[in-house]
Amino acid sequence: MREIQVRTNKRTEMVDITCNIEKVVSDEKIIEGLIVVFVPHTTAAVTINEGADPDVKTDITNFLLNLILKDKAFKHSEGNSDAHIKASIIGSSETIIVKNGRLILGTWQHIFFFEGDGPRNRKVFIEIIKKE
Amino acid sequence: MREIQVRTNKRTEMVDITCNIEKVVSDEKIIEGLIVVFVPHTTAAVTINEGADPDVKTDITNFLLNLILKDKAFKHSEGNSDAHIKASIIGSSETIIVKNGRLILGTWQHIFFFEGDGPRNRKVFIEIIKKE
Amino acid sequence: MREIQVRTNKRTEMVDITCNIEKVVSDEKIIEGLIVVFVPHTTAAVTINEGADPDVKTDITNFLLNLILKDKAFKHSEGNSDAHIKASIIGSSETIIVKNGRLILGTWQHIFFFEGDGPRNRKVFIEIIKKE
Numbered sequence: 143m144r145e146i147q148v149r150t151n152k153r154t155e156m157v158d159i160t161c162n163i164e165k166v167v168s169d170e171k172i173i174e175g176l177i178v179v180f181v182p183h184t185t186a187a188v189t190i191n192e193g194a195d196p197d198v199k200t201d202i203t204n205f206l207l208n209l210i211l212k213d214k215a216f217k218h219s220e221g222n223s224d225a226h227i228k229a230s231i232i233g234s235s236e237t238i239i240v241k242n243g244r245l246i247l248g249t250w251q252h253i254f255f256f257e258g259d260g261p262r263n264r265k266v267f268i269e270i271i272k273k274e
Numbered sequence: 275m276r277e278i279q280v281r282t283n284k285r286t287e288m289v290d291i292t293c294n295i296e297k298v299v300s301d302e303k304i305i306e307g308l309i310v311v312f313v314p315h316t317t318a319a320v321t322i323n324e325g326a327d328p329d330v331k332t333d334i335t336n337f338l339l340n341l342i343l344k345d346k347a348f349k350h351s352e353g354n355s356d357a358h359i360k361a362s363i364i365g366s367s368e369t370i371i372v373k374n375g376r377l378i379l380g381t382w383q384h385i386f387f388f389e390g391d392g393p394r395n396r397k398v399f400i401e402i403i404k405k406e
Numbered sequence: 407m408r409e410i411q412v413r414t415n416k417r418t419e420m421v422d423i424t425c426n427i428e429k430v431v432s433d434e435k436i437i438e439g440l441i442v443v444f445v446p447h448t449t450a451a452v453t454i455n456e457g458a459d460p461d462v463k464t465d466i467t468n469f470l471l472n473l474i475l476k477d478k479a480f481k482h483s484e485g486n487s488d489a490h491i492k493a494s495i496i497g498s499s500e501t502i503i504v505k506n507g508r509l510i511l512g513t514w515q516h517i518f519f520f521e522g523d524g525p526r527n528r529k530v531f532i533e534i535i536k537k538e
Contacts, residue, residue: 143306143371143373143378174407175533175535176442176533176535178308178369178371180369180370180378182378182379182381183380183382183383184322184323184324184330184380184382184383189497189498190448190494190498191448191490191494192448192490195482195484197482197483198448198482198487198490200481200482201480201482201487201490201491202490202491202494205474205478205491209341209473210337214337216329216333217329217332217333217336218329218332218333219329220327223330223333223334226323226324226330226333226334227333229323230321230322230323230364231363231495232494232495233365233368233497234321234322234368234383235368235369235370236497236498236499237369237444237499237501238444239407239442239444239531241407246407246444246446246531247446248445248446248447248448249446250447250448251446251447251448251498267371267378269307269308269371271307271308271403271405271535273535275438275505275510310440310503312501312502312503312510313512314510314511314513314515315512315514315515316454316455316462316514316515341473342469348465349461349464349465350459350462350464350465351461352459355461355462355465355466355469358455358456358462358465358466359465359466359469361455362453362454362455362466362496363495363496365497366453366454366500366515367500367501367502369501397512399503399510401439401440401503403440403535403537
């Protein structure tokens with residue numbers, strides 16, 4: 143298992159971690175197999191979406207901020223229930239295929255760490271399943 | 275493949291199944307690898323979120339109940355379209371890393387069975403991929 | 407890795423791809439293991455839900471269309487931010503267990519390609535992890 147560090151700078155944002163994951167694939171000399179990207183936080187998540195135009199991540203983030211208001215009447219007293227809800231909707235893990243030593247992503251796909259309750263120092267765990 | 279049974283008691287609720295999954299890891303003597311948790315129902319799902327304060331699962335459940343109303347005008351005649359929608363938003367599977375014989379979860383992370391149309395007797399399937 | 411082609415016919419729809427995935431399991435003679443279904447597009451996704459009554463997929467699709475309006479004021483200028491948001495909410499991958507040469511799905515579960523910005527010619531990638 144490998145671990146990467148992510149520094150987030152806003153309360154809610156999407157941070158592109160594609161290069162970090164590509165570096166793991168390269169360092170570990172994975173030719174063919176799977177990469178599991180797992181976020182071990184309950185107010186953060188991982189998602190795959192367009193990385194070319196930064197407006198896409200802004201639109202996704204703003205939509206979720208408007209859908210799940212921070213100051214709605216929640217029971218949990220830490221003031222971050224909205225971030226917990228976002229984490230369950232976006233999800234804690236993504237599984238990506240590796241072939242010929244490269245992550246098999248679509249043309250526009252990048253991997254994003256979704257921060258819901260930053261800024262914080264965060265971690266992402268990566269497990270590798272190599273095929274024979 | 276292993277199977278666990280989950281008894282749900284409300285129409286919509288999150289049931290902590292972390293101990294059940296940990297028992298599988300222990301029984302199967304998995305040292306390193308992956309666990310895939312799969313929910314074979316179309317009105318239920320699986321999610322990972324905070325397990326320390328039960329108010330978090332209440333906030334998540336209540337948010338989804340308010341967002342996706344049971345009695346909205348749906349075409350499907352069984353009265354549970356809201357639960358089908360919740361299942362697709364939360365998702366049918368989670369993949370979790372195992373290391374040194376333990377599930378690698380964050381400090382506050384627990385694994386929850388999301389019930390959308392209970393109470394019912396439900397199943398969860400678990401597949402194990404051991405690393406050499 | 408295997409690849410399947412999906413032709414979508416509407417801007418937003420769910421296309422049942424269960425048979426395509428079952429054919430891969432059969433062709434590759436997988437007896438036991440995992441199938442990872444990965445959608446390499448940023449305005450499409452994959453989900454598992456009820457396949458018996460087509461009204462369920464209509465209800466899910468309509469709900470998302472009403473929740474995430476196409477013509478909301480978005481920053482991304484291509485007019486498909488709604489589809490990018492849907493893709494992150496539904497998710498890019500699903501992992502399904504294979505046992506005795508068959509996909510282990512629940513009685514009502516089918517695998518759907520979720521199209522958010524069609525009609526288009528789309529691809530789905532499938533990776534297979536066989537157990538010894």
